Amino acid sequence: MNTAEQTLDEILSLAAMHFKVPREKLRPDDDFFKTLGIDSLQTLDLLTKLENHFRVELPDYELQGVSDFRTLAGKIQARL
Template structure:
């Protein structure tokens, strides 16, 4: 995929979405903060993230996909890939 056709997903918008989900300040959702180890992600938060991503971006995200991702950068890449495949 060329840079001209890559879907645009704003990292800061995604950070804000994650902050609301984790009930934290956006500054606490650093690019490399580990969702489980640093931010306390559990199965309920995983489901909420999937729902928020589906509502915001119109993509289907499974719990298994989210369990494989541990950082904001990983979620950003997943959303970009999903939007590119849509």
């Protein structure tokens, strides 16, 4: 099983690849809406991408108010 740090690192890499942003520009405590410049529909895209990658199901209501990569990683880690 992934450690929390591995999960976070994979999320940052996936987000960078999916939204075509240099990986080094993304930091764990960044607000991903601002850093990635994404809207709500693109956030759902990211959620689907992460669910497919980690093979987990993450109810979107658990993401209400979540805007940084570290907290997002914690939510996923709890379902691995």
